[in-house]
Amino acid sequence: MKTIAFYNLKGGVGKTATAVNLAWHAARWKHSTLLWDLDPQAATAFYLGVEGQKSYRAGNLVQGRQSLDRLRIRTQWPGLDVIPADQSLRNLDVKLVESGSPRQALRRLLGPLEKDYSLVMLDCPPTLSPVAESIFGAADYLVVPVIPTHLSIRALEQVREWLEHKKLGRITVLPFFNMVDRRRLLHVEMLVKPPKAMKGGLKTWIPYSTHVERMGEHRAPVGEYAPHTPAGRAFRALWFELAERIGL
Numbered sequence: 347m348k349t350i351a352f353y354n355l356k357g358g359v360g361k362t363a364t365a366v367n368l369a370w371h372a373a374r375w376k377h378s379t380l381l382w383d384l385d386p387q388a389a390t391a392f393y394l395g396v397e398g399q400k401s402y403r404a405g406n407l408v409q410g411r412q413s414l415d416r417l418r419i420r421t422q423w424p425g426l427d428v429i430p431a432d433q434s435l436r437n438l439d440v441k442l443v444e445s446g447s448p449r450q451a452l453r454r455l456l457g458p459l460e461k462d463y464s465l466v467m468l469d470c471p472p473t474l475s476p477v478a479e480s481i482f483g484a485a486d487y488l489v490v491p492v493i494p495t496h497l498s499i500r501a502l503e504q505v506r507e508w509l510e511h512k513k514l515g516r517i518t519v520l521p522f523f524n525m526v527d528r529r530r531l532l533h534v535e536m537l538v539k540p541p542k543a544m545k546g547g548l549k550t551w552i553p554y555s556t557h558v559e560r561m562g563e564h565r566a567p568v569g570e571y572a573p574h575t576p577a578g579r580a581f582r583a584l585w586f587e588l589a590e591r592i593g594l
């Protein structure tokens with residue numbers, strides 16, 4: 347089982363959109379996939395058209411009084427399950443600190459699911475809190491959407507510094523550009539000559555596209571309703587590049 351966190355300290359950069367699209371591609375390519383929404387904004391299940399989630403208490407999960415397997419919901423796509431977010435995730439930071447071992451907590455919870463999935467994807471909230479530490483403790487890979495702007499690059503540098511500071515160098519960081527608008531000079535410059543922080547990242551980039559914005563209307567990944575558009579093709583290419591990089 348490989349665990350991929352869709353993470354950035356910066357909000358609104360496309361973590362959820364990317365997690366949903368790549369999870370859908372993974373399942374299509376017969377990798378049994380679980381997507382867990384760790385952000386109380388709760389967008390993931392909405393994008394996947396999932397209703398009827400089971401409410402849970404983040405504190406009970408962390409304390410081992412509730413197990414993850416009962417919270418899984420099948421989506422309409424074979425091989426793709428989701429754990430929707432719960433409002434109680436707002437307290438996850440506090441509960442993790444109380445547990446005394448935030449770094450181990452998520453990994454421990456995911457352990458029993460190893461037999462059922464080849465891929466676990468985590469849709470993460472934008473934070474560098476104990477929740478992030480817990481995510482980093484569980485993840486083998488961090489896929490980081492970056493908008494080609496200086497502030498976004500700075501956020502990526504901060505993530506890299508934090509990982510180094512916390513001695514989490516074993517995690518492979520895979521940044522890629524999202525929301526690329528080739529009419530903007532800065533975007534083009536960064537594509538042609540990526541800043542150092544993008545080193546080792548994925549080469550595929552996702553264009554700024556109304557088809558991505560419309561996921562909320564279709565409540566489905568772009569590949570379902572616009573596979574032959576630039577964004578649809580880009581997510582497909584991003585999936586293939588990621589699968590190759592992580593050895594699937």
Ligand SMILES: Nc1ncnc2c1ncn2[C@@H]1O[C@H](COP(=O)(O)OP(=O)(O)OP(=O)(O)O)[C@@H](O)[C@H]1O
Nearest residue numbers: 357358359360361362363472525553554555558559
């Ligand atoms: N390539 C894209 N082109 C156009 N719009 C996009 C693209 N990627 C994401 N968006 C839009 O940008 C907004 C933010 O995307 P998303 O929710 O995926 O970001 P996020 O990083 O998960 O945000 P948060 O930090 O709030 O969880 C959404 O409205 C989404 O539709």
Ligand SMILES: [Mg+2]
Nearest residue numbers: 361362385389
């Ligand atoms: Mg999100």
